[in-house]
Amino acid sequence: DIQMTQSPSTLSASVGARVTITCRASQRISSWLAWYQQKPGKAPKLLIYDASRLDSGVPSRFSGSGSGTEFTLTISSLQPDDFATYYCQHYNSYPWTFGQGTKVEIK
Amino acid sequence: QVQLQASGPGLVKPSETLSLTCTVSGGSIGTNYWTWIRQPPGKGLEWIGYVYYIGSTNYNPSLDSRVTISVDRSKNQFSLKLRSVTAADTAVYYCARHGSGSWAYYMDLWGKGTTVTVSS
Numbered sequence: 001d002i003q004m005t006q007s008p009s010t011l012s013a014s015v016g017a018r019v020t021i022t023c024r025a026s027q028r029i030s031s032w033l034a035w036y037q038q039k040p041g042k043a044p045k046l047l048i049y050d051a052s053r054l055d056s057g058v059p060s061r062f063s064g065s066g067s068g069t070e071f072t073l074t075i076s077s078l079q080p081d082d083f084a085t086y087y088c089q090h091y092n093s094y095p096w097t098f099g100q101g102t103k104v105e106i107k
Numbered sequence: 108q109v110q111l112q113a114s115g116p117g118l119v120k121p122s123e124t125l126s127l128t129c130t131v132s133g134g135s136i137g138t139n140y141w142t143w144i145r146q147p148p149g150k151g152l153e154w155i156g157y158v159y160y161i162g163s164t165n166y167n168p169s170l171d172s173r174v175t176i177s178v179d180r181s182k183n184q185f186s187l188k189l190r191s192v193t194a195a196d197t198a199v200y201y202c203a204r205h206g207s208g209s210w211a212y213y214m215d216l217w218g219k220g221t222t223v224t225v226s227s
Contacts, residue, residue, distance in 0.1 A: 032212070036214075042219075043203075043218065044214070044217055045217070046214060046215045046217075049206060049213040049215070087151065087152055089154075089213065089214075091210070091213055094165055094168075095167040095169070097154065098151055098152040098154070100151050101151050
């Protein structure tokens with residue numbers, strides 16, 4: 001299985017801050033990577049797919065980049081609604097696996 | 108607007124079979140891949156497996172020997188059966204839709220999730 005490792009596990013930031021989350025794959029996965037946002041008690045929500053494509057309706061402050069084994073999710077200006085846990089997921093080969101999550105907290 | 112709703116027993120006894128159904132409303136199940144994912148309490152996400160609308164499947168090898176996912180196009184539903192459950196199978200179970208297009212194996216639509224507890 002391809003292992004997905006996110007860093008940091010927890011991130012404290014203020015409203016308006018620029019935030020970057022990293023996801024590393026244990027093998028090359030081309031650009032077959034998605035990012036999800038999950039709030040407590042809710043289902044995950046797709047933000048980005050194919051490493052850098054924004055899903056419909058997702059604010060433009062979210063962006064994704066990377067290919068191969070290293071990927072980043074950037075929030076250009078953190079908003080109150082963005083405090084949540086973020087997961088990456090590869091879909092290069094079976095089985096699909098997720099990172100362990102990055103919790104973005106209010107500083 | 109397509110919506111997914113998972114349903115099934117919230118409590119299952121150890122060694123028994125967990126059975127869940129996901130109903131697709133507002134659209135047809137007759138396209139896309141449909142998937143199950145679970146999340147143990149306080150932990151991350153685990154992909155269980157998917158079914159294509161024509162019935163072909165693919166499962167996570169970690170669960171392959173215990174899992175069956177099927178589709179009922181007449182009811183616009185797909186289902187999960189997980190046999191011989193233990194406490195480690197306690198989780199929130201989500202049904203989700205894969206994206207459209209070639210190699211679109213991200214999940215672009217999720218149901219709300221249903222909590223299943225394995226306990227005697």
